[in-house]
Amino acid sequence: xxxxxxxxxxxxxxxxxxxxxxxxxxxxxxxxxxxxxxxxxxxxxxxxxxxxxxxxxxxxxxxxxxxxxxxxxxxxxxxxxxxxxxxxxxxxxxxxxxxxxxxxxxxxxxxxxxxxxxxxxxxxxxxxxxxxxxxxxxxxxxxxxxxxxxxxxxxxxxxxxxxxxxxxxxxxxxxxxxxxxxxxxxxxxxxxxxxxxxxxxxxxxxxxxxxxxxxxxxxxxxxxxxxxxxxxxxxxxxxxxxxxxxxxxxxxxxxxxxxxxxxxxxxxxxxxxxxxxxxxxxxxxxxxxxxxxxxxxxxxxxxxxxxxxxxxxxxxxxxxxxxxxxxxxxxxxxxxxxxxxxxxxxxxxxxxxxxxxxxxxxxxxxxxxxxxxxxxxxxxxxxxxxxxxxxxxxxxxxxxxxxxxxxxxxxxxxxxxxxxxxxxxxxxxxxxxxxxxxxxxxxxxxxxxxxxxxxxxxxxxxxxxxxxxxxxxxxxxxxxxxxxxxxxxxxxxxxxxxxxxxxxxxxxxxxxxxxxxxxxxxxxxxxxxxxxxxxxxxxxxxxxxxxxxxxxxxxxxxxxxxxxxxxxxxxxxxx
Amino acid sequence: xxxxxxxxxxxxxxxxxxxxxxxxxxxxxxxxxxxxxxxxxxxxxxxxxxxxxxxxxxxxxxxxxxxxxxxxxxxxxxxxxxxxxxxxxxxxxxxxxxxxxxxxxxxxxxxxxxxxxxxxxxxxxxxxxxxxxxxxxxxxxxxxxxxxxxxxxxxxxxxxxxxxxxxxxxxxxxxxxxxxxxxxxxxxxxxxxxxxxxxxxxxxxxxxxxxxxxxxxxxxxxxxxxxxxxxxxxxxxxxxxxxxxxxxxxxxxxxxxxxxxxxxxxxxxxxxxxxxxxxxxxxxxxxxxxxxxxxxxxxxxxxxxxxxxxx
Numbered sequence: 001x002x003x004x005x006x007x008x009x010x011x012x013x014x015x016x017x018x019x020x021x022x023x024x025x026x027x028x029x030x031x032x033x034x035x036x037x038x039x040x041x042x043x044x045x046x047x048x049x050x051x052x053x054x055x056x057x058x059x060x061x062x063x064x065x066x067x068x069x070x071x072x073x074x075x076x077x078x079x080x081x082x083x084x085x086x087x088x089x090x091x092x093x094x095x096x097x098x099x100x101x102x103x104x105x106x107x108x109x110x111x112x113x114x115x116x117x118x119x120x121x122x123x124x125x126x127x128x129x130x131x132x133x134x135x136x137x138x139x140x141x142x143x144x145x146x147x148x149x150x151x152x153x154x155x156x157x158x159x160x161x162x163x164x165x166x167x168x169x170x171x172x173x174x175x176x177x178x179x180x181x182x183x184x185x186x187x188x189x190x191x192x193x194x195x196x197x198x199x200x201x202x203x204x205x206x207x208x209x210x211x212x213x214x215x216x217x218x219x220x221x222x223x224x225x226x227x228x229x230x231x232x233x234x235x236x237x238x239x240x241x242x243x244x245x246x247x248x249x250x251x252x253x254x255x256x257x258x259x260x261x262x263x264x265x266x267x268x269x270x271x272x273x274x275x276x277x278x279x280x281x282x283x284x285x286x287x288x289x290x291x292x293x294x295x296x297x298x299x300x301x302x303x304x305x306x307x308x309x310x311x312x313x314x315x316x317x318x319x320x321x322x323x324x325x326x327x328x329x330x331x332x333x334x335x336x337x338x339x340x341x342x343x344x345x346x347x348x349x350x351x352x353x354x355x356x357x358x359x360x361x362x363x364x365x366x367x368x369x370x371x372x373x374x375x376x377x378x379x380x381x382x383x384x385x386x387x388x389x390x391x392x393x394x395x396x397x398x399x400x401x402x403x404x405x406x407x408x409x410x411x412x413x414x415x416x417x418x419x420x421x422x423x424x425x426x427x428x429x430x431x432x433x434x435x436x437x438x439x440x441x442x443x444x445x446x447x448x449x450x451x452x453x454x455x456x457x458x459x460x461x462x463x464x465x466x467x468x469x470x471x472x473x474x475x476x477x478x479x480x481x482x483x484x485x486x487x488x489x490x491x492x493x494x495x496x497x498x499x500x501x502x503x504x505x506x507x508x509x510x511x512x513x514x515x516x517x518x519x520x521x522x523x524x525x526x527x528x529x530x531x532x533x534x535x536x537x538x539x540x541x542x543x544x545x546x547x548x549x550x551x552x553x554x555x556x557x558x559x560x561x562x563x564x565x566x567x568x569x570x571x572x573x574x575x
Numbered sequence: 576x577x578x579x580x581x582x583x584x585x586x587x588x589x590x591x592x593x594x595x596x597x598x599x600x601x602x603x604x605x606x607x608x609x610x611x612x613x614x615x616x617x618x619x620x621x622x623x624x625x626x627x628x629x630x631x632x633x634x635x636x637x638x639x640x641x642x643x644x645x646x647x648x649x650x651x652x653x654x655x656x657x658x659x660x661x662x663x664x665x666x667x668x669x670x671x672x673x674x675x676x677x678x679x680x681x682x683x684x685x686x687x688x689x690x691x692x693x694x695x696x697x698x699x700x701x702x703x704x705x706x707x708x709x710x711x712x713x714x715x716x717x718x719x720x721x722x723x724x725x726x727x728x729x730x731x732x733x734x735x736x737x738x739x740x741x742x743x744x745x746x747x748x749x750x751x752x753x754x755x756x757x758x759x760x761x762x763x764x765x766x767x768x769x770x771x772x773x774x775x776x777x778x779x780x781x782x783x784x785x786x787x788x789x790x791x792x793x794x795x796x797x798x799x800x801x802x803x804x805x806x807x808x809x810x811x812x813x814x815x816x817x818x819x820x821x822x823x824x825x826x827x828x829x830x831x832x833x834x835x836x837x838x839x840x841x842x843x844x845x846x847x848x849x850x851x852x853x854x855x856x857x858x859x860x861x862x863x864x865x866x867x868x869x870x871x872x873x874x875x876x877x878x879x880x881x882x883x884x885x886x
Contacts (some may be wrong), residue, residue, distance in 0.1 A: 082794050091796075173846070180794065254741075256742060258741075259741075323808055330750075357724055363727055397725075399708060403705050433726045463705055522631075535705075552631075564680060
């Protein structure tokens with residue numbers, strides 16, 4: 001570890017050396033003019049700051065005052081600064097300055113709803129400063145079209161072409177920069193570039209000055225100290241109303257081995273002019289993006305979204321891929337779906353048509369739909385199950401996906417579970433005499449498709465309880481399982497409901513589990529102790545300890561098995 | 576009645592073609608490595624169903640004279656109990672795969688295929704630790720047959736925090752797995768039931784990958800950790816004779832297991848403003864594992880299945 005941090009110090013020196021060398025590159029679609037050593041417009045380089053006003057708790061700025069009117073373009077001068085320090089030593093320091101234009105525009109390309117409004121943000125950098133060295137060159141970046149809904153919230157952000165008619169191809173670095181600037185303008189959103197913060201609002205001057213302070217980022221506990229202050233000021237003059245200024249500071253500290261990492265950032269936009277426009281610009285649109293730029297799953301720790309287009313291109317080749325390449329594609333598809341790539345749902349469904357339920361295409365496709373948190377995928381999986389002509393094996397496979405997959409099931413699974421549970425007896429025949437009698441009556445309990453679907457539905461129901469995040473829907477599903485618990489009389493029926501309880505991870509049924517452990521057959525007792533494997537430790541441990549002393553080896557084995565799951569879920573003592 | 580006649584036919588056919596099974600081979604395969612201070616590894620077990628893991632009952636009294644069984648050479652596997660007063664109610668084969676990711680053990684697959692003492696085929700599957708459908712074996716050509724295609728799954732490991740350069744990242748890790756399990760159970764009926772044998776084969780074709788991802792971008796620096804860890808690629812088949820307690824099981828393997836190949840690395844980039852692009856400042860490699868292939872048998876002609884396997 002010492003060697004690693006020596007390497008960091010070396011690399012900081014190395015970084016400084018690279019900067020002095022001064023590399024230039026021309027990736028992406030940013031237009032660049034030759035650099036010079038002097039600023040182009042000295043007047044615009046002077047920025048003034050208004051004193052902060054007294055605060056109160058409400059935010060009171062009418063939505064229509066935040067955006068330019070038809071025929072107007074608001075022009076700003078912006079400056080963005082950032083510095084980083086590690087273990088008390090400066091590591092990197094840079095700033096950029098330039099111009100931003102905000103204007104209304106028309107919809108183009110994909111649209112969502114009739115109440116949408118559209119605005120265009122255009123950015124141009126003309127001053128770069130890094131480690132004390134300055135350069136003056138003009139770099140124009142791809143603009144951003146913002147679509148707002150009726151409540152003034154951003155519905156979609158999409159890049160536009162740098163030249164009319166040309167499709168935007170945006171490099172990662174350009175995209176990062178544009179996202180960062182757009183996040184500054186989208187002041188009233190809680191979700192920032194880093195993540196969703198707990199925000200404290202205040203306003204003054206009759207609502208013309210609004211302050212947002214980010215108190216903490218709940219998903220970022222590693223930020224040990226946060227100093228955040230952001231202001232948005234409304235103004236006006238003979239040319240009309242406009243956003244006068246936005247200004248912010250965000251400094252944070254991350255605890256790290258060998259010393260803290262400290263990053264200090266600030267931004268400032270100052271209105272310089274309002275221009276009149278004859279026509280709204282016509283736009284050629286590129287890809288949509290999110291301001292935060294990372295996959296929309298829980299917390300930090302995931303890399304940027306995988307490319308849905310690449311997943312779509314490779315998906316038809318599933319069978320030809322080596323198993324590990326196929327598993328990687330599966331994970332990329334899941335993460336793309338989690339991030340909202342709904343186009344992959346129809347691609348997967350199309351690929352499933354005509355496939356056997358044991359085929360690699362079917363197993364991977366159903367698995368992808370069952371593993372994602374994407375609601376459209378969840379609905380598609382249920383629709384696949386309900387399709388007329390679906391075979392029993394296909395339905396069983398889909399139910400396995402619901403039971404084992406990570407994705408929350410569609411709410412409409414409840415009636416599907418209930419229908420399957422009602423379609424076969426809760427207590428099937430078990431003794432040879434009962435089986436023979438049932439077969440004589442034309443019903444084979446060992447080979448009945450409805451019985452298989454009933455059992456598979458029970459397991460999927462249990463898992464659905466575990467994954468359901470809506471409290472009311474979860475209670476409703478728990479009620480369905482309770483009905484099955486009450487009906488179970490035979491050993492086979494009891495073991496099946498105990499398996500479903502195990503899948504649910506719900507302490508709701510603990511009384512039944514304990515009763516089964518006390519009074520059941522060895523097989524029932526074994527399933528009872530297995531049913532607590534996903535419960536909280538304080539609920540599960542007494543059951544497991546009691547089962548470890550059971551006279552039947554099968555129960556003691558089941559207790560060991562359940563204890564392994566408890567150990568895997570226990571917090572790491574090293575953390 | 577028809578099924579009983581089929582069983583009787585199966586007895587005579589199989590008795591004529593029973594062959595001795597291979598030398599003793601281990602029923603469990605595992606390997607592990609440490610990366611970033613935590614254990615990571617994979618464990619794969621395949622063999623007869625553990626009698627302690629099924630319920631045991633007293634043998635039912637037989638109305639027919641006992642048929643003396645032909646002794647089968649014992650060659651490894653677990654020891655059974657000849658002529659004991661109790662018997663397991665399920666005889667067959669089982670396979671289990673688990674992975675350890677950052678010190679935490681995760682069950683990936685547990686599969687079991689057997690025949691009950693009521694002469695019914697039965698299978699049992701846990702996939703990702705969750706109970707999934709019991710595939711009802713189909714009776715065909717004198718044996719119960721199972722084909723279970725399990726939908727591909729991912730399982731998340733608990734989040735860990737790892738230092739990469741000056742930044743501590745929250746790392747997302749877990750396992751993705753796919754499996755297709757086939758099994759065949761041909762009963763060789765003798766009475767009393769504990770002398771009944773089941774000629775069983777189980778072929779769990781399973782692959783699992785570990786993934787480790789972490790990424791943080793702090794405007795002017797970004798750091799990440801990534802890696803692919805091929806936990807296992809198993810094309811293994813076990814075949815054997817198991818009974819309801821009268822004989823020790825005998826079994827043999829075919830195929831191969833590829834375990835643990837991959838690389839876990841970190842990176843720290845800074846934003847070079849003048850080039851307007853990210854530049855790599857650090858790229859530590861935390862683990863680089865070449866992998867191990869275990870050949871379970873040689874194919875006809877002596878070819879090494881590991882040489883032919885695709886890692």
